[in-house]
Amino acid sequence: MNRDPSGAFRHAAARNGARLGRQAMGSLISVALALLLGAAAILLAGKNPLTAYALLLQGAFGSVYSWSEVLLRTTPILIAGIGLSVSFRSNLTSIGAEGQIIIGGIFTAAAGLLLPTVIPAFLRVVLCVAAGFAGGALYGLIPGFLKARLGTSEIIVTIMLNYVAISLMSFLLDGPMREPGSFYPQSAELSQDLWFPALIPGMRLHIGLLIALLLVAGYYFLMFRLPLGFKIRTVGLNRSAAEYAGIRVERSIIIAMLISGGLAGIAGSGEILGIHHRLFNDFAAGFGYDALAVALLGRLHPLGVLVSALFFAALKVGSGAMQRAAQVPTTIVYVIQGLLILFIFTDKLILEWFTKAAKRLKQRGASDVCADGKEE
DSSP, rough: OOHHHHHHHHHHHHHHHHHHHHHHHHHHHHHHHHHHHHHHHHTTTTHHHHHHHHHHHHHHHHHHHHHHHHHHHHHHHHHHHHHHHHHHHHHHHOHHHHHHHHHHHHHHHHHHHOTTTSSSSHHHHHHHHHHHHHHHHHHHHHHHHHHHHHHHOHHHHHHHHHHHHHHHHHHHHHHSSSOOOOOOSSSOOGGGGGOOOOTTTTOOOOOOHHHHHHHHHHHHHHHHHHHHHHHHHHHHOOHHHHHHHHOOHHHHHHHHHHHHHHHHHHHHHHHHIIIIIOOBTTTTTTTTHHHHHHHHTTTTOHHHHHHHHHHHHHHHHHHHHHHHOOOTTTTHHHHHHHHHHHHHHHHHHHHHHHHHHHHHHHHHHHHHHHHHHHHH
C-alpha cells in the first residue's frame, strides 16, 4: 500500500491554516464589536464617536513621538503577554503577571543598587535583567509547584500573589529600599550606566523593544520547534495523553510557570532600567492585566500577541489625545478592553452566529434567483 507523506503533510498544514484563520477572524470580530459598543458608549456621553476615534488614532500614530510612545507602551505588555502565552499553552490560567512584573522590578532595582561598580557596566546590566528574570520565575514557581504537586487552583494563587507582591513592594519602599532623605516612598536612582540606551535620541523608547522582539522569536522556536515546547503544548491539550506518552506532566507545568513568570520579570526589568531608573509604587501600571488580554486576543500565537500588544498600546496612548481634544474620558479604553475579553471568550458562539447568518443570506439569494427564473 503506497502512502503519500507529502499529501498528509499538506492536509495537516491546511487544517492548521484553517484553524488559525478562524481564530484570526474571531479576534477581528471581537475587536470590531468592542469598538462598536465603545462607540455607542461615546455616543451616549454626548460625543461624536467618529471624531473621538479619529483623535485616538492621531494621538497614537500622528507623529514620530506618538509612534515611539506606542512602541514604548507595547514593550512590557508584549513581553508579559508572551510569558502568559507559555502558561496558557500548558492549560494554566495564570493571572499573576502583574505580581511577577513587580517582583522582577524589585529584584532588578536591588541588583542595580547592590552590584559593585568594579563590575563592567554591560555585565551589570545583564545581571540586573537576569535578576529580574529570576525574581519573576521564582514567583511563578510558587503557583506552578502548588498546581503540579497539590492540584491547587493557579487562578486563585496567582491573584493572591499579586496582592502579596504589591504589599511587599510597599514594605520595602517604606523601609529597607527607601532612598535616604526622600519624601516619597521610592528607591535611590540607579547609576546612569545601567540605563537602557534610547533607540531614538531625545525620546523614551529604549532597547527593551528589541529584547521584546527577540523574545517573540524565542517563544516561536520554543513552542513550535523545540521538544520542550511540544511537551508543554501536549500537556495543555491532553494531560492524560501526555502522561501515556511518557511526558513528565508535573515537570512541564512547573517549567511553563517558571518561564511565564521569568518573562514577566523581564518586563519589570525593562520598566526599571529603561524608563524609571528607580523602584516606586505603581511602576507596573497594570501591565500584567493588559498582558492577559493581549495573550487572549492574540490567541497565544507570537504574531497575534505582537499585533494585540500594539493595538492595546495604541488605545492607551491615543486615549490621552482623545480626552484632551474631544473631552471623552480615557476610561472608555477600559470599557473596550473589558468588552474585548468578553467577546474573546464567546467568539465561538459569535462565529457560529455569523456563519449561520451568512448561510441564510446565501440560501435566500439562491431562492430569489430561482423565483426570478420561474417567473421568466
